[in-house]
Structures are given as structure tokens and as C-alpha cells.
Amino acid sequence: MPPYVLPRFSIGVGDRFGHQAKAQLHACMEAGRSGVTVIPVWNKSNREHLIIGSEPQSTRIAADAAVQALGWQHPYYCDADHINLSTVDRFLAPCDFFTIDVADAIGKPADPASIERFVKRRADLSGTIRLEGADETFAITADLILATATKFLAAVEQAGQVCRHIETAKGKGSFIPEISMDETDAVQTPAELLIILAAIADEGIPIQTIAPKFTGRFNKGVDYVGDVAQFRREIQLDVAAIAWAVRNFGLPKNLKLSIHSGSDKFSLYPAIHKATKVSGVHLKTAGTTWLEELIGLAESGGEGLALAKEIYAEAYDHRAELCAPYAAVIDISPAQLPQPSAVGRWSSEEYTSALRHDPHSTAYNPSFRQLLHVGFKVAAKMGSRYLERLDANEAVIARNVTQNLFDRHIAPVFLGKPSPVAAPTHAEVR
Numbered sequence: 317m318p319p320y321v322l323p324r325f326s327i328g329v330g331d332r333f334g335h336q337a338k339a340q341l342h343a344c345m346e347a348g349r350s351g352v353t354v355i356p357v358w359n360k361s362n363r364e365h366l367i368i369g370s371e372p373q374s375t376r377i378a379a380d381a382a383v384q385a386l387g388w389q390h391p392y393y394c395d396a397d398h399i400n401l402s403t404v405d406r407f408l409a410p411c412d413f414f415t416i417d418v419a420d421a422i423g424k425p426a427d428p429a430s431i432e433r434f435v436k437r438r439a440d441l442s443g444t445i446r447l448e449g450a451d452e453t454f455a456i457t458a459d460l461i462l463a464t465a466t467k468f469l470a471a472v473e474q475a476g477q478v479c480r481h482i483e484t485a486k487g488k489g490s491f492i493p494e495i496s497m498d499e500t501d502a503v504q505t506p507a508e509l510l511i512i513l514a515a516i517a518d519e520g521i522p523i524q525t526i527a528p529k530f531t532g533r534f535n536k537g538v539d540y541v542g543d544v545a546q547f548r549r550e551i552q553l554d555v556a557a558i559a560w561a562v563r564n565f566g567l568p569k570n571l572k573l574s575i576h577s578g579s580d581k582f583s584l585y586p587a588i589h590k591a592t593k594v595s596g597v598h599l600k601t602a603g604t605t606w607l608e609e610l611i612g613l614a615e616s617g618g619e620g621l622a623l624a625k626e627i628y629a630e631a632y633d634h635r636a637e638l639c640a641p642y643a644a645v646i647d648i649s650p651a652q653l654p655q656p657s658a659v660g661r662w663s664s665e666e667y668t669s670a671l672r673h674d675p676h677s678t679a680y681n682p683s684f685r686q687l688l689h690v691g692f693k694v695a696a697k698m699g700s701r702y703l704e705r706l707d708a709n710e711a712v713i714a715r716n717v718t719q720n721l722f723d724r725h726i727a728p729v730f731l732g733k734p735s736p737v738a739a740p741t742h743a744e745v746r
């Protein structure tokens with residue numbers, strides 16, 4: 317049985333159509349050659365499976381095949397991403413990493429008696445806490461303990477229920493549990509995170525990663541929108557709070573932050589690297605691989621380019637419906653979306669430079685990119701016609717997938733190489 321202890325550095329990669337696992341694993345191997353072991357975790361949410369009409373088993377098959385083909389010697393995992401009690405069952409067999417999403421329960425009141433028990437049991441958290449590695453202390457008051465319990469205890473209890481359900485099916489200690497609280501409007505401060513971790517320890521959940529909601533917007537496939545300096549401070553304190561919680565609450569020693577980036581938060585990468593190079597981090601990307609498939613198709617010209625144009629035209633026609641499930645995490649300006657007829661005349665170069673996330677390029681179009689990011693349903697509907705084009709252009713697509721993952725994500729976050737964007741452009745800070 318493989319050890320279910322997540323190593324220090326890991327990257328969550330999405331592979332919507334199950335065709336790029338090898339290209340993604342190549343990026344992790346490149347990291348190894350650069351001196352750092354980065355563990356791949358293939359994540360695909362229930363929402364993605366439903367949109368595409370795929371089964372969680374398909375992610376496992378693709379991951380196993382890639383690992384076998386390339387002779388990867390380190391651990392790797394399959395993540396049941398953003399599951400809850402009603403959706404977890406079909407992920408139980410193929411997955412060994414579970415992102416337990418309790419965002420829905422945040423703000424729902426827990427049983428008053430259990431709030432009271434928690435507040436009593438953790439009364440000793442009151443006072444001034446000095447976090448090692450952070451230059452600040454923070455004060456925890458009885459009021460904050462009560463307020464945090466009122467807001468988050470029901471969510472933690474729900475996570476406990478899901479975790480025990482998975483344990484019953486798979487056995488204790490035979491999977492990696494993550495708790496995600498990112499898909500909500502309620503930002504968690506580092507002090508709240510610390511209190512939440514106390515509740516998680518009380519609930520007996522052996523979490524190895526936790527995904528809080530940070531301030532600012534984490535839109536899909538584009539850069540961060542928010543105050544980078546504040547994020548830098550927040551992540552340092554979160555890391556310190558986690559270390560403190562591990563020492564004081566008996567949580568697993570490898571517990572680390574999971575950052576659900578939505579991909580491409582280039583302006584945050586230097587801060588993430590600095591804050592987590594010792595403690596470790598799980599960086600969850602999503603959708604960036606699917607966009608590289610489109611870039612590869614467009615770059616191939618001919619039928620590939622034609623298909624990429626057709627996908628845009630369809631996505632444009634169905635934009636309201638495609639965007640609806642992602643409304644909270646996209647920001648498309650309709651005026652910036654080119655007419656499909658204009659895109660129909662584009663060269664390979666025009667298509668790829670509008671889509672590729674190069675913040676320094678004047679041709680880069682974030683609205684075009686975000687619409688295509690959520691437009692994978694169009695390709696899913698094409699079925700084998702899309703998959704056959706992927707196979708026909710495998711080499712050029714794989715090169716784009718590997719380079720994107722390594723150069724734009726792994727190198728800045730895990731190796732501390734300069735991020736594709738050194739400082740956010742004016743338009744990205746609001």
C-alpha cells in the first residue's frame with residue numbers, strides 16, 4: 317500500500333479530456349531535473365465530470381497509464397475535487413485524495429450545544445498568540461472564538477461526516493483528506509483559520525491540506541485581481557498559523573496550505589514561493605491544460621485551427637449558459653469578445669496570441685481566454701471529433717502543455733524563478 321502522506325510540494329493538475337497526463341507528468345519530471353520533487357495530483361471536480369459526462373475512473377486510468385509509461389518513481393494521487401456527502405460515492409474507488417468542500421455549510425449555525433462545548437474546550441486559545449516565522453502576534457478573544465465557531469463549526473462538522481464516510485469505505489489513513497473553504501464569499505483571516513483548525517482537530521479529521529479563501533478575486537485562468545501586498549501578508553500568517561496548529565493541536569505534521577488558484581495567478585507566485593518554500597504547498601491549477609490543447613490545435617493550423625475557431629464560435633453563441641456555473645469566478649467583458657466571424661479569419665498566430673496568457677503581449681485577450689476556459693463543454697459535445705484532433709496533433713499540444721505547466725507555474729512557485737509577470741499590470745489591480 318502506498319504511503320498516504322502528501323510530500324512537501326505538490327501540484328494539482330486538471331486534465332478535462334484525459335489526454336494530457338503524460339505531458340503534465342513531463343513537467344513534474346522537469347522539476348525533478350531542476351532539483352525539486354513536485355508530486356502530481358490529478359484533480360477533476362464533480363462539476364467537470366458532469367459537464368463532460370465522464371466518470372472519475374477515467375482520471376485514474378489516465379494517471380496510472382502516464383506514470384507507467386514514463387516510469388515515475390514518486391507518489392501521485394487522484395483527487396476527488398470539491399466533493400460532499402451527496403457526490404463522493406463514485407469517487408471512492410478511483411481516488412485517494414479527497415477535497416471535502418464545505419463552503420455551503422459556512423454561515424449555517426451549528427447546534428448551540430456543540431458551539432458551547434467548543435467555546436469551553438478551546439477557551440485557552442484566548443490571549444496573544446505569537447506565531448513563529450511571522451513578525452506579528454495576534455490576539456484571540458473569547459468573542460472571536462464564539463463568532464468563528466458560530467460561522468464555521470457546522471462546516472467542520474460536515475467535513476467530519478464526509479471524512480468518516482470515506483474512512484468507512486477505504487479505511488483510516490488510506491487517503492489524503494483536504495478541506496476546502498474557498499468557494500465562498502467569506503474570507504477567513506489567519507486568526508479564524510487557527511480556530512477552524514482547532515475545530516478540525518477536535519473533529520478528528522486527519523487533514524493534510526487546507527484551502528482557505530483568500531482576499532481578492534481568483535478568476536479562472538487569468539491573473540489575480542486584488543491587493544498583492546495584502547495577500548503576501550495573509551499567506552505568511554496562514555502558513556505560520558498552520559505550523560502553530562500542528563504543534564498545538566496534534567494535526568498531521570505535513571499539513572500545508574492548498575491554494576485553489578483557478579490557474580495563472582502569476583502576480584502572486586513570488587509571494588507563494590517565499591511563504592511556502594519551507595512549509596510546502598499544494599498548488600491546484602485547473603483548466604490551464606485544456607486551454608493549452610486549444611493553443612496546440614490552433615498552432616497546428618489546418619483542421620486543428622479550424623476546430624479551435626469552431627469551438628470559439630459555439631462558445632460565443634452559448635456564452636450565457638457556459639458562464640452561468642462559473643459566474644462567481646469569471647469576469648468577462650462582453651465588448652472585449654471578438655465576433656466569431658472575425659476569429660474565423662484569424663491566423664494561427666492571431667488565435668494563439670489572443671489566448672495565450674502572456675501579460676506582456678498586447679494581443680492577449682483575457683475575456684477571450686476566460687470564455688474558452690469555461691467553454692470545454694463545447695469540445696465535450698464534439699466527442700470523438702475533438703479527441704481525434706487531439707491525437708492527430710499530439711506532439712504540438714503536449715509541448716504546449718508541458719511548457720506551460722513547467723515555465724509558468726512550477727518554476728515560479730516551486731523553484732522561485734521569476735514569474736511570467738514581475739508586477740501586476742495596472743488593469744489587474746483594482
Ligand SMILES: [Zn+2]
Nearest residue numbers: 496498499576
Ligand atoms: Zn477550489
